[in-house]
Amino acid sequence: MNQLVDGEWRTDTYESTNEDGEFERQSTTFRNEIEDDPDAEFPAEAGRYHLYVCYACPWAHRTLLVRALKGLEDAITVDYVDPYRGEDGWQFTPEKEGCTPDSVNGFDYLREAYVAADPDATCRVTVPVLWDKKQDTVVNNESAEIIRMLDTEMDSVAERDVDLYPEGYQEEVDRIIEDIYEPINNGVYRAGFATSQEAYDQAIDDLFGALDHWDEVLEDQRYLAGDRLTEADICMYTTLVRFDQVYHTHFMCNVRQIQQYDNLWPYLRDLFQTPGVAGTVNMDHIKEHYYTTHPDVTPSRIVARGPDLDFEAPHDRDDLPGEPPEDLLALA
């Protein structure tokens, strides 16, 4: 695996699995915060911040979703890297459909942004990256923290009154985000990158145990935290929307497909059909990234055809308690 070591690019530095064959995700590095306070180091400000993302990445996808739902498109600019990640890591290939140049710094590789922010950076180079165009540095590259900032600290520059971390739900939202991370969001990676049967089996047990649980929960309520669309749904969504196309086959998460679940599948369609969401999904980039980027998993780098899923089919979840934020309904 490749990463930066003291600001130098290295391609032979660490194993992504431990001696038991279990995938171990390295923690992210930049953990500063945008604040709704003009005197803060990183104050909320329209036009100041920028996102580097890849359409394919579920963690980056979270930030695109919150940006779209809250109407932060004008306030926060965004560039899209190539879905294929090779020896040089995430790369800008503007000639490719759906990709952009680095419109802020003109970099060819995302790692250059990391080194610009910290010349001695020792870390993996991941998306999303939240960049401060004023101080020319990385604010944060941890998706859960970025969506919280976008959600709670940038209302002053957001076009819509959409609160994904509402009063009275916050404890529950935090709990759910934590609960689904290890078995579901990271669970598909633990299954796909496992190098021992035991590690894979444990990941599969955890993953489908959790999916089965949440399928039951969603029988009686429209959203994970109840009747309100929250950040918890954002975090669940980016894994579910990739599931049948890539995690099921490429990562061998093949006990069930999401389309076989009585409630998770309509829930996924409900979210997909929420105004703003569909535009953040680039299934071509998702498929290209996974199948071509992990030769240890799919050596042929052939992109699997995958099932033909109809995300636009009626979901019939309007009768359950809860509806999308009014400002979003107005867009429908």
Added chain:
Amino acid sequence: MNQLVDGEWRTDTYESTNEDGEFERQSTTFRNEIEDDPDAEFPAEAGRYHLYVCYACPWAHRTLLVRALKGLEDAITVDYVDPYRGEDGWQFTPEKEGCTPDSVNGFDYLREAYVAADPDATCRVTVPVLWDKKQDTVVNNESAEIIRMLDTEMDSVAERDVDLYPEGYQEEVDRIIEDIYEPINNGVYRAGFATSQEAYDQAIDDLFGALDHWDEVLEDQRYLAGDRLTEADICMYTTLVRFDQVYHTHFMCNVRQIQQYDNLWPYLRDLFQTPGVAGTVNMDHIKEHYYTTHPDVTPSRIVARGPDLDFEAPHDRDDLPGEPPEDLLALA
């Protein structure tokens, strides 16, 4: 890939794909015939012939099915190789569950049987192998021909009156066996072993086009050739029963699962529940073989969990024209 060259075992001799990345199956070598004629070179005779098979292999599975349906278990003995096929090719590992020693020749590797039959053999070493214990040689290793012999030439030693190549159906059976071979039986391998996107895409188009076609055909008739269980069903069955567990994920045949087909899935259960069939299916061997034997496809050699399929669920196809042979119904 490994094979015999002039009777010597080689592991670096040929590519299984051509320059376009298309999988090309080599033809089989031994093509003699058992005949229902005491003066033939290989006459039908109880206790004289032996099958070397692997439970995992769909081609070998055909021979186990015809042997079981016709009641040839006492007339034809059988040994089971290890589902894992490594550098040394198919191997006898009697200590492993479901495997046997070579009870005829005491060989450790199946290739020894090939060399015993032909000291200068130049060929792949495949299952099934039909062995003549009297002349100490291989009769035939082409599955379609072996099942035809077992079906039509060995009634004198078969326990049951089961005819899978009945008068009036023969042309149709031959046509179907040929029609389904390239897109379906071999099609899953063409998809899984493709090394170019184009070759994979073509294989997937062919495979699902054919599955969709036969699903329609089976809407109105119980079996592929109409109202009679025939060799055509045997040939279809061994691919279908492996599909959702291995071909869908391991070979990336993931447009649909068989369990999503309105007619193929009940048809598969109908065949599975036909007396004699279930005992020929060893899903553990099937899964172990595919996931662990092709590191170019699944480098981790981790066996995917797979869907929990209920082959015993009611199939409701009794109302369609046709029923299993009377001699088999008597066993139910």
